[in-house]
Amino acid sequence: MKTILITGCSSGYGLETARYFVSRQWNVIATMRAPREDILPRSENLRVLPLDVTSDASIARAIEAAGPIDALVNNAGIGVVGAFEATPMPHIRKVFDTNTFGVMAMTQAVIPQMRERRSGVIVNVTSSATLAPMPLAAAYTASKQAIEGFTGSLAHELGHFDIRVKLVEPGYAPTTSFPQNTSVRVEDLIPAAYAAFAAPIFEAFAQPALTTREIDVAEAIWRAVHDGAGHLRFPAGADAVALSQAA
Numbered sequence: 001m002k003t004i005l006i007t008g009c010s011s012g013y014g015l016e017t018a019r020y021f022v023s024r025q026w027n028v029i030a031t032m033r034a035p036r037e038d039i040l041p042r043s044e045n046l047r048v049l050p051l052d053v054t055s056d057a058s059i060a061r062a063i064e065a066a067g068p069i070d071a072l073v074n075n076a077g078i079g080v081v082g083a084f085e086a087t088p089m090p091h092i093r094k095v096f097d098t099n100t101f102g103v104m105a106m107t108q109a110v111i112p113q114m115r116e117r118r119s120g121v122i123v124n125v126t127s128s129a130t131l132a133p134m135p136l137a138a139a140y141t142a143s144k145q146a147i148e149g150f151t152g153s154l155a156h157e158l159g160h161f162d163i164r165v166k167l168v169e170p171g172y173a174p175t176t177s178f179p180q181n182t183s184v185r186v187e188d189l190i191p192a193a194y195a196a197f198a199a200p201i202f203e204a205f206a207q208p209a210l211t212t213r214e215i216d217v218a219e220a221i222w223r224a225v226h227d228g229a230g231h232l233r234f235p236a237g238a239d240a241v242a243l244s245q246a247a
């Protein structure tokens, strides 16, 4: 039985992915900043561990407690929507600490054991925002686009050790906790000078033609983990798939 460690399992895509792999006979280490057992099914194959991907000490403790890991899914992330001019630099750094440096730190933490075993897969969850530039998402897109480049390059050197590295690019899900999981309010990031520009964009955001479901992301992560054909990118959700085909 193989073991997968997933970051950011308290809600949304990470929670669904943990459920998905548990139901398919994987050992799942579901990590959360504030661990909760009650949101996942009871299973001998499931462990919940505390993990904050912005803390080196927390990462070291989680990796030590986890034992051998066959698959790492870097899913934890936070968003920021608003005019770039009005987005405080401390918040931009926080977004990069989680979405970019958190992914890199987790990846460095699992490489040695995977390299020694000459096996393993690392899946980095980015966003469909990397497939086509979206307005009012400059800092967030930058944090995810960095991981797109990082992953493509890393796949070459880790491929030398039979470690696979993949990207899952989810589209927009109106149903996850993503909009609430931010310490800055969108309204505070739209100065008056941007109001006329932002209004039609927020109207369009409110009525998306296509969206992504949590299960779409869990299935794409499953395909990425099991891919033996050397694919790098796995768009997830109808909107992301449409964007990737247009790109």
Ligand SMILES: NC(=O)c1ccc[n+]([C@@H]2O[C@H](COP(=O)([O-])OP(=O)(O)OC[C@H]3O[C@@H](n4cnc5c(N)ncnc54)[C@H](OP(=O)(O)O)[C@@H]3O)[C@@H](O)[C@H]2O)c1
Residues within 6 Å of the ligand: 007, 008, 009, 010, 011, 012, 013, 014, 032, 033, 034, 051, 052, 053, 054, 075, 076, 077, 078, 079, 098, 102, 125, 126, 127, 128, 129, 169, 170, 171, 172, 173, 174, 176, 177, 178, 179, 181
């Ligand atoms: N929803 C969308 O529309 C969308 C679209 C494209 C890509 N994505 C990406 O998909 C991933 C999952 O998002 P989601 O929609 O499922 O949002 P979500 O419901 O807010 O889940 C994000 C998870 O990340 C965790 N997290 C945040 N900061 C963390 C940290 N420092 N250390 C560890 N965990 C942390 C959150 O845990 P806490 O409960 O502790 O805050 C939460 O469990 C993210 O990387 C996001 O950027 C989302």
